Amino acid sequence: MLHALSALAPLAAALAFQLPPQLPTVALDERMRTDLGLAIGDTVELAAASGAPGQRMVISAFTRRTADPSEVARAEYKVRVHLTDLQALLRYGDRVDRFAVVTHDSSAREAAVRAINARAFGFRAYPSADIAVETGRTFAVINRFHRAIGVITILASAIFLLCIMLLRVEERRREIATLRLIGLSRRTVERAIVVEAAAIAALGAFVGTGLGAVVSAVVNRHYQALYRTPLVFSLVTPDVIALAVALSVVLGLGAGWLAARRLTGRAPLTLLGR
Amino acid sequence: MRAALAVSSLLRNRARTALAVAGIAVATAMLLDMVMLASGMRLSFRDLLDARGFQIRLSPKGTLPFDTEATVGDASALVAAVAAVPGVAVVAPNLGAQLIAPRADGAITVAAIGVVPEVQGDFALRDGRLPQSGEVVASPAALQALSRSLGDTVTIADGWDPQLRTVREAVVRRIVGVGRFYYLGADQPVVALPLSDLQASAQGARADRISSAMVRIAPGRGVDEVAAAIGRTAPRVSVLTTAEAVSQADERLAYFRNLAFILGSVSLAVGFLLIATLMTVSVNERIGEIAVQRAIGVAASRIVQQIVVEGLLLSLLGGVIGLGLGLLTARYLDHILGAFPGLPPEIAFFVFQPRDAFTSLGLLLLAGTFAGVLPAYRAARLPIATALREEAVA
């Protein structure tokens, strides 16, 4: 029963929840409440084709969109009617497009699939997970895309971090030269720089995580409003945070160490420009 | 001499300059990709719609063409009425359906398009000829899936019983052509057959019905004017010009445009920060030199000029490299997104236009200029005597 129902013609009705006894009920997409100015108790006419005579139905509920990624960009409304009412409207007779089956538990699922396929002529049963894989192909593509963008971003960040660390450390070349001249070993100086780099990286990671969480919230709010969906677009999970922090600290440490090595490897007097 | 001084300054610390250029290159690459992404889809979608010269599309009221399974009845009257609208040159109706094609290991679903072969705009013939009644044109994917070649016959049916492994309402059709189907995925098995053949199947359920129609307007007529006239003539259908279709697609693809904008802005900000930081540190290191130049009579404006030129040179070098890098990464990213199921092969997400390169480079050069301004201004405002004394002490 997935044929689109065309052209609803809302009929104004001042109902106080007293349903006319013969009229069937319909649950509409919640967006229709705002877009078409409908309310529970209103009467609407559903038809199978534009211009064709329809069936008057009373709005008994508004349904929220599901957080289904494949639905997110689709503007069409979804309405729900009783099976028999829709069969009558479409003159479908005693036919359906598919069944959904709930089993007691997951172990019963495979047995049910086999049993149905052996008995139900003209039908084929599939576990829902298999269907999800097929319909999830779109999001597999988007995931790969996001991952590629992520890799490029990390690469850019790594270069940027290395550059900044190099600049920071080079700014202090005279200090470093002085420390070396007064007898501190190369290792001691390197360690001091690396510790400082680690502190900066950790602080940056902390601030960045906070910023990321804020941006994620903003992104979700924006797209949920744009597409009018409860779908969560951006999710900041503990493992995402852990990955981001670990990467930042490792990159920061690595960059600081490289910069320190570079500078402490040169003779102190050279650093002083002599 | 200022330009030579700027170049010399950059070459003094080659590792640092190289790293900064690399950073700017990556930022430019990302910026270019995002500029391409922001406009690419709309461009390639528009080109796809215009590919066969049809400027208007009709679909069941409230739907987009082939967006749902809805069809329009009394199609022949509708087509005749639309064809009679002044300014309409050609009306190409079509009907979509899912048919079954049995094969040795079971059956596959085949997308079927019923067309009027002489005016259709759904496919271009690669081989063979247009179908007459009882014949089909198949996509390469269909031929491969069914292990058929041009000239073979193929059985297509409306229903398939997987238990009994039998088909309902099967007919045998000869494959007389191989077609490239514009609006379907390259990996999708598709057959095109005369509209009347498809309408006659499914025990009359499709009689005189169409899914959509494409309209070509006469030369010299305005698209919007003709579209409005069609809308008045055929209120049962939605009328969509190419521009409107592109704008509807835009809405659906808003996610990518927003992503492009955000990532593009971030890239620009990163490039700006990198140059600003580099120039600040570079100026701080050269306080003494700058003070001496000021002492011997070099004007403050010249110092500013030199530093801004340094920032610009970094941006330019990094930017040019970044453009090349960006084109490479765009190809890679486009390849990833091209794997969307059912995506017509002509649709590209990253479409390069020379304007994009100028936009990206221009933005980066602007950022590079501004990034150098503050450190340059600070350098020019140095208290000379103090700076010289501090240099002497240091």
Add this chain to the structure above:
Amino acid sequence: MTVLLDAVNLHRDYAMAADAVHALRGLSVQIAAGDYVAIVGPSGCGKSTLLNLLGALDRPTQGAVRIRGTDVATLDDRAATAFRLTSVGFVFQRFHLLPMLSAEENVALPMAEAGVPREARRARARELLAYVGLAGRADHRPTQLSGGEQQRVAIARALANRPALILADEPTGELDARTGAEIIALFERLNADGTTIVVVTHDDTLAAAARRVVQMRDGAIVADERLRP
């Protein structure tokens, strides 16, 4: 001798955290064209501060510095810069050559700034390098030159735009005795050729080579002795 430089009642105060520091306290001095003046005194007496004021590198808190009738103390930044470019040549203790330029390019830098065409400034730069005894070092970078050679390049640079006045701050401060002596000899030659020179120095030998020695203490002149006419 005509008066080239007339400094009148110079005060220079620096505001510090605790109290103001009076680097110069109402100092007045005149310098004649073609003279060779050494300013001596203990560290912190205000010698370098005086030199900076004479060269329009700094502005007095009070007082005037007239060079050829222009009070350089009242010039705005742009005018002071132009003044330094054309009327004053600086020689610093630490040479302060630009490391990425060759000796010739360092000498040519002020001329480039003054708009002298390339060939002309190249020719003059080479001429000046020959004058200071570095004809064969024109293409060398500062890192390839000894301290004495760098200072000579700095002196050549100071002469680039034919300034009215050379101001030198501890020109032999970074040099050994022998090299210092070469620089002193160069200064003597410059002055013999008509260049007006004011040096600030701790070096007694350099001071003794001057025609006039001005002694400072605590921001004021305590002695002014002419050694030679």
